Amino acid sequence: MTAQPARTLRDLLDDNDIAGLQEWLAEHQPYEIADELARADAVRAVLLFRLLDKDRALTVFEELDPTDQHKVLSGLRDHAFRDVVERMNTDDRARLLGEAPAKFARRVLAGLSPNERALTAALLGYPEHAVGRYMTPETVAVRYYITAEEALAVVRAKGRRAETVYTLPVVDDRRGFVGTVSLGDLVLSPPDRQVLDIADTKTPKVQATDDVEEAARLMQDTNVLALPVTDSENRVLGLLTIDDAFEVIEAADTEDIARQSAATPWTGHYMSASVVQLARSRALWLLLLILAATLTVNVLQFFEDTLASVTALALFIPLLVGTGGNAGAQAATAAVRAIAVGEVRSRDVLKVAWRECRVGFVLGAMLATVALLVGTLIVDFTVAASVAVSLVVVCAWAATIGSVMPLLAKRVGIDPAVISAPLVTTLVDATGLIIYFLVAQFVFGL
Amino acid sequence: MTAQPARTLRDLLDDNDIAGLQEWLAEHQPYEIADELARADAVRAVLLFRLLDKDRALTVFEELDPTDQHKVLSGLRDHAFRDVVERMNTDDRARLLGEAPAKFARRVLAGLSPNERALTAALLGYPEHAVGRYMTPETVAVRYYITAEEALAVVRAKGRRAETVYTLPVVDDRRGFVGTVSLGDLVLSPPDRQVLDIADTKTPKVQATDDVEEAARLMQDTNVLALPVTDSENRVLGLLTIDDAFEVIEAADTEDIARQSAATPWTGHYMSASVVQLARSRALWLLLLILAATLTVNVLQFFEDTLASVTALALFIPLLVGTGGNAGAQAATAAVRAIAVGEVRSRDVLKVAWRECRVGFVLGAMLATVALLVGTLIVDFTVAASVAVSLVVVCAWAATIGSVMPLLAKRVGIDPAVISAPLVTTLVDATGLIIYFLVAQFVFGL
Numbered sequence: 001m002t003a004q005p006a007r008t009l010r011d012l013l014d015d016n017d018i019a020g021l022q023e024w025l026a027e028h029q030p031y032e033i034a035d036e037l038a039r040a041d042a043v044r045a046v047l048l049f050r051l052l053d054k055d056r057a058l059t060v061f062e063e064l065d066p067t068d069q070h071k072v073l074s075g076l077r078d079h080a081f082r083d084v085v086e087r088m089n090t091d092d093r094a095r096l097l098g099e100a101p102a103k104f105a106r107r108v109l110a111g112l113s114p115n116e117r118a119l120t121a122a123l124l125g126y127p128e129h130a131v132g133r134y135m136t137p138e139t140v141a142v143r144y145y146i147t148a149e150e151a152l153a154v155v156r157a158k159g160r161r162a163e164t165v166y167t168l169p170v171v172d173d174r175r176g177f178v179g180t181v182s183l184g185d186l187v188l189s190p191p192d193r194q195v196l197d198i199a200d201t202k203t204p205k206v207q208a209t210d211d212v213e214e215a216a217r218l219m220q221d222t223n224v225l226a227l228p229v230t231d232s233e234n235r236v237l238g239l240l241t242i243d244d245a246f247e248v249i250e251a252a253d254t255e256d257i258a259r260q261s262a263a264t265p266w267t268g269h270y271m272s273a274s275v276v277q278l279a280r281s282r283a284l285w286l287l288l289l290i291l292a293a294t295l296t297v298n299v300l301q302f303f304e305d306t307l308a309s310v311t312a313l314a315l316f317i318p319l320l321v322g323t324g325g326n327a328g329a330q331a332a333t334a335a336v337r338a339i340a341v342g343e344v345r346s347r348d349v350l351k352v353a354w355r356e357c358r359v360g361f362v363l364g365a366m367l368a369t370v371a372l373l374v375g376t377l378i379v380d381f382t383v384a385a386s387v388a389v390s391l392v393v394v395c396a397w398a399a400t401i402g403s404v405m406p407l408l409a410k411r412v413g414i415d416p417a418v419i420s421a422p423l424v425t426t427l428v429d430a431t432g433l434i435i436y437f438l439v440a441q442f443v444f445g446l
Numbered sequence: 447m448t449a450q451p452a453r454t455l456r457d458l459l460d461d462n463d464i465a466g467l468q469e470w471l472a473e474h475q476p477y478e479i480a481d482e483l484a485r486a487d488a489v490r491a492v493l494l495f496r497l498l499d500k501d502r503a504l505t506v507f508e509e510l511d512p513t514d515q516h517k518v519l520s521g522l523r524d525h526a527f528r529d530v531v532e533r534m535n536t537d538d539r540a541r542l543l544g545e546a547p548a549k550f551a552r553r554v555l556a557g558l559s560p561n562e563r564a565l566t567a568a569l570l571g572y573p574e575h576a577v578g579r580y581m582t583p584e585t586v587a588v589r590y591y592i593t594a595e596e597a598l599a600v601v602r603a604k605g606r607r608a609e610t611v612y613t614l615p616v617v618d619d620r621r622g623f624v625g626t627v628s629l630g631d632l633v634l635s636p637p638d639r640q641v642l643d644i645a646d647t648k649t650p651k652v653q654a655t656d657d658v659e660e661a662a663r664l665m666q667d668t669n670v671l672a673l674p675v676t677d678s679e680n681r682v683l684g685l686l687t688i689d690d691a692f693e694v695i696e697a698a699d700t701e702d703i704a705r706q707s708a709a710t711p712w713t714g715h716y717m718s719a720s721v722v723q724l725a726r727s728r729a730l731w732l733l734l735l736i737l738a739a740t741l742t743v744n745v746l747q748f749f750e751d752t753l754a755s756v757t758a759l760a761l762f763i764p765l766l767v768g769t770g771g772n773a774g775a776q777a778a779t780a781a782v783r784a785i786a787v788g789e790v791r792s793r794d795v796l797k798v799a800w801r802e803c804r805v806g807f808v809l810g811a812m813l814a815t816v817a818l819l820v821g822t823l824i825v826d827f828t829v830a831a832s833v834a835v836s837l838v839v840v841c842a843w844a845a846t847i848g849s850v851m852p853l854l855a856k857r858v859g860i861d862p863a864v865i866s867a868p869l870v871t872t873l874v875d876a877t878g879l880i881i882y883f884l885v886a887q888f889v890f891g892l
Contacts, residue, residue: 029650031667035788063667155633165630166612166671183629184611187601204475220696221477221509223689225612225671242688243669249692250666253699254783260706261779261867262772270784271794275801279808282776289772290813294820296764301824307760314753314760318742318875321764325771326708326735326868330728333707337700338716342481348717355721362725367736374740378747421707421867422772429764 009036013044021051030056034063037072038269046075058087066099067268074104082111089163090116091136091244094123098133131215132208134248135229135238136163141171142195144178149191155183167226169236170199177230179203205230208237213252216245217342256340259417260333262289289422295430296321303437306446312379313440316387317433319371323391324432325425327363328398331356332424335403339416346411353404360399364392386440393439394432401427455482459490467497476502480509483518484715492521504533512545513714520550528557535609536562537582537690540569544579577661578654580694581675581684582609587617588641590624595637601629613672615682616645623676625649651676654683659698662691663788702786705863706779708735735868741876742767749883752892758825759886762833763879765817769837770878771871773809774844777802778870781849785862792857799850806845810838832886839885840878847873 012020025033025048033052037045037060049072052060061069061084073081073096085093085108097105097120109117119137126132140158142151151168159165168186170178179201189198205228206215219227219242226239255265262285266277300307300317307314335352338344344352368388375384402424406416440446458466471479471494479498483491483506495518498506507515507530519527519542531539531554543551543566555563565583572578586608588597597614605611614632616624625647635644651674652661665673665688673686701711708731712723746753746763753760781798784790790798814834821830848870852862886892 029648029668031664034667038789063669152633159630159634165633183633184605187598187611187629187633188605202475218477220689220692221480222475223509225688242671242692243666246666246688246692246695250695250699250787253696253703254787257699257703257706257779257783260703261776263776263780270780270789271797275804275808278780278801278805282773282805283809283812286769286772286776286809286813287816290765290769290816291820293765293768294824296768297761297820297824300761300764304757304761308757311750311754311757314763315743315746315750317760317763318746318767318879319736319739321768322739322742322771322872322875323732323736325768325871326732327728329868330707330709330732333703334709334716334724337703341696341700343484343716351717355724358721359724359728362721363729363732366729367732370733370736374737374743378740378743422775425771425871426768429768433764 009048013040013047016047018051021048025051025056030059031063033060034068038064038068039271041272042071042075045072050076050080054083058084062088062092065268066096068272069096070100070104071272073108078111081107085111086113086116089136090119090123090138091134091163093120094133097124098128126208129212130208131206131210131212131229131240132237134212134244135208135240136244137238138162139169139236139239140165141169141175141236142181144170144172144194144196144199146195147191148186148189148193148195148198151181151186151195152191155186164226164239164241167224167228167239169228169239170195170201171236175235177205177228177234177236180226180228182225203228206240207232212240212248215240216248216252219245220249221342252340256336256417259415260336260420262286262420262422285420285422289426292423292426293429296433299430299433299437303433303441306437306441306444309446310383310440310444312383313386313437315379316371316375316383317436320387320390320394320436321429321432323367324394324398324428325421327360327395328402328424328428329421331360331399331402332406332419332421335406336416336419339406339410344407346407349404349407349411352407353400356399356403357396360396361392363399364395367395368392382443383440386436386443389443390432390436390439393435394428397431397435398424398428455494459486459493462493464497467494471497471502476505477509479506480514484510484514485717487718488517488521491518496522496526500529504530508534508538511714512542514718515542516546516550517718519554524557527553531557532559532562535582536565536569536584537580537609539566540579543570544574572654575658576654577652577656577658577675577686578683580658580690581654581686582690583684584608585615585682585685586611587615587621587682588627590616590618590640590642590645592641593637594632594635594639594641594644597627597632597641598637601632610672610685610687613670613674613685615674615685616641616647617682621681623651623674623680623682626672626674628671649674652686653678658686658694661686662694662698665691666695667788698786702782702863705861706782706866708732708866708868731866731868735872738869738872739875742879745876745879745883749879749887752883752887752890755892756829756886756890758829759832759883761825762817762821762829763882766833766836766840766882767875767878769813770840770844770874771867773806773841774848774870774874775867777806777845777848778852778865778867781852782862782865785852785856790853792853795850795853795857798853799846802845802849803842806842807838809845810841813841814838828889829886832882832889835889836878836882836885839881840874843877843881844870844874 140162166183179199180203181199185198226241258265264281368391372388406419410416586604612629625645626649627645631644671688675683704711710727814837818834852865856862
């Protein structure tokens with residue numbers, strides 16, 4: 001199923017075989033169609049999208065990333081365009097507009113009914129990474145003093161328009177937050193029971209201005225299907241649903257992973273990204289890193305005499321700096337991830353530093369013995385000894401700064417993931433060389 | 447809230463202040479308590495856990511990773527021990543046993559009621575990463591021919607024991623899979639409506655033996671709250687719920703990230719991992735990589751005369767290999783992630799290689815100009831020129847193999863994430879040096 005359709009699809013698109021395309025669409029799931037739309041260029045994507053019937057078109061559309069949604073929409077004529085954006089979920093729409101150029105955003109808002117426009121504008125009022133952008137305002141709230149039976153009646157009456165009916169905010173007469181009640185409990189409890197008795201009043205909640213990634217992690221920690229969102233006066237504004245939280249976390253992981261390799265994260269499908277886009281996302285850091293790397297040139301220049309007198313030392317430069325870099329990268333990656341999932345906090349910095357220092361020492365000692373053997377075999381003992389000793393120091397040093405830097409970054413409010421493996425590696429290269437040559441000078445009594 | 451309690455907690459635990467501890471427990475959410483349990487050593491963790499009342503104890507316990515669950519359980523006396531394991535969700539229990547030593551597993555199974563033991567044993571029958579290990583067998587299935595009202599009655603009758611009642615498998619008389627119906631639709635549709643009319647018969651489903659990560663990604667792609675799980679005869683066995691899928695994906699991401707830094711992933715809390723555990727998780731790869739790095743020594747030995755005649759070439763070795771390594775790491779990381787989230791498939795290998803080759807070329811050209819300037823300033827033009835030319839070739843080469851290797855790994859059935867940034871870097875180091883010296887020999891006419 002993976003290999004066949006896509007290849008055929010490409011052909012069908014190229015020779016514009018409408019009947020064949022319709023057949024292909026009928027045979028595939030919305031998420032499979034969405035994937036192909038994301039991979040295709042704008043023209044092909046629109047051609048394919050146009051062939052979908054209204055309802056499927058919307059389902060497929062909602063599976064797309066904002067970038068790809070933008071790609072498809074831009075190619076649609078006004079009526080089709082308006083139809084899609086009008087029927088999108090408010091929160092998805094806000095997300096789409098948040099990342100789209102202003103001109104496009106205006107076209108979307110213009111296409112909306114007054115009511116939808118108001119809802120969307122409200123969400124767009126929140127900062128980019130705020131919960132408000134991601135929450136659904138279309139919820140079914142119930143008053144705390146009505147009965148389970150009455151609450152179910154409310155669900156039946158208003159449920160159709162809501163994005164979820166599994167978690168209902170429980171509110172007082174001024175929409176003040178009281179708690180949440182799950183549809184399951186409403187169904188399972190005696191009809192005359194008061195909502196307040198079945199409601200969960202200790203449920204975690206967030207404010208619309210809170211950071212959405214933290215909110216999503218909170219949902220994950222507390223295993224709730226939806227997180228109530230309130231304003232500063234504790235009035236209920238909407239719900240953050242688990243599928244949105246799921247996407248937020250995945251996007252955050254993708255970003256962190258990109259940053260960990262010193263690339264600037266970009267939204268959108270890898271296969272639809274152009275060479276220029278890919279290059280741009282990586283250029284800045286490579287540039288900064290090569291400038292930082294000129295440090296290593298200076299260091300080596302400083303020790304040029306030592307290098308000249310014992311050329312053999314040069315042979316081990318890549319091995320030494322490479323190994324140190326790897327040890328540092330491992331520590332940095334572990335620390336960044338531990339911070340991201342909330343296992344490590346800024347105030348753990350000393351504890352972490354001390355542990356990683358010992359880890360680096362243990363690893364360095366192990367690698368040193370290997371280097372001593374190999375080095376003695378390939379070159380001679382004295383050089384091998386300098387390499388071995390340096391490895392111990394460099395690994396301990398690399399692991400320590402590798403783990404400490406992300407924590408310090410977090411403390412000063414920088415995304416810890418910015419402390420990428422390449423960044424740590426580059427820094428370790430320069431410092432590692434200094435250590436190496438100082439050790440060598442000592443060993444050779446220079 | 448972040449800074450204060452934990453520090454106090456440590457003190458409370460140290461001077462065994464029961465009253466104080468109980469107060470602390472009362473003030474904190476289950477997931478916060480779980481986090482502290484994960485960070486504490488076994489003795490402290492058990493002391494704290496014992497102070498929780500039955501119901502909270504279970505909630506907290508279910509927030510823990512298997513490793514930490516094991517840590518806590520091992521310290522409990524038989525009756526408390528039995529009470530916890532008996533009341534765990536079947537799928538959580540199976541996961542706990544899957545990762546625990548046999549002796550411990552036997553103790554758990556011995557503590558179970560015959561019914562729970564049977565359910566657990568059934569799940570344990572599935573391979574480690576199979577959906578069967580993670581699904582909940584405790585579901586409420588409804589026959590396709592009954593009415594919505596009757597279905598709701600079934601939910602009321604059996605719902606209490608089920609892990610979720612939001613997605614109900616719709617089955618025929620021999621438990622054959624027909625589709626799923628959501629509690630929401632049951633509530634919202636007219637009571638006399640037949641279940642089959644409201645059921646979603648096109649919903650995606652998986653088999654209990656399928657890979658759980660793929661199943662979880664499928665849930666994410668299709669935005670379903672629960673995925674029906676069947677056996678090879680299409681009979682319904684249970685449901686994979688979204689909170690479990692969420693955990694599976696997060697665990698997979700954590701694993702991939704660890705692998706990307708050439709560390710062996712381990713389960714459990716970063717702060718509770720010992721120096722030895724951390725070292726062990728990183729040692730193997732560092733060892734392999736340093737052995738691979740001896741290649742660079744040989745390469746340099748081979749070019750030792752060139753190096754001796756133009757010592758200045760040595761100055762740029764770390765900069766050159768470092769930059770090449772970074773370019774390769776970026777490409778590898780991007781490819782691994784794209785594969786993980788299903789954006790790239792093995793058959794895209796040529797398309798990817800060609801794109802990344804051009805990306806590397808563009809980046810290399812950019813960096814070369816910088817190197818040419820800096821190099822000419824620091825040393826001289828000829829050396830700088832060799833470095834610049836090498837950079838272009840090395841970056842193109844690094845980006846290409848960095849992106850291709852994960853795809854090839856996948857094709858031959860190896861986890862693409864094993865193609866870690868350090869691995870790519872190390873390979874690029876050796877090959878990059880060869881390119882560098884060949885270019886240099888040409889430039890200097892040696």
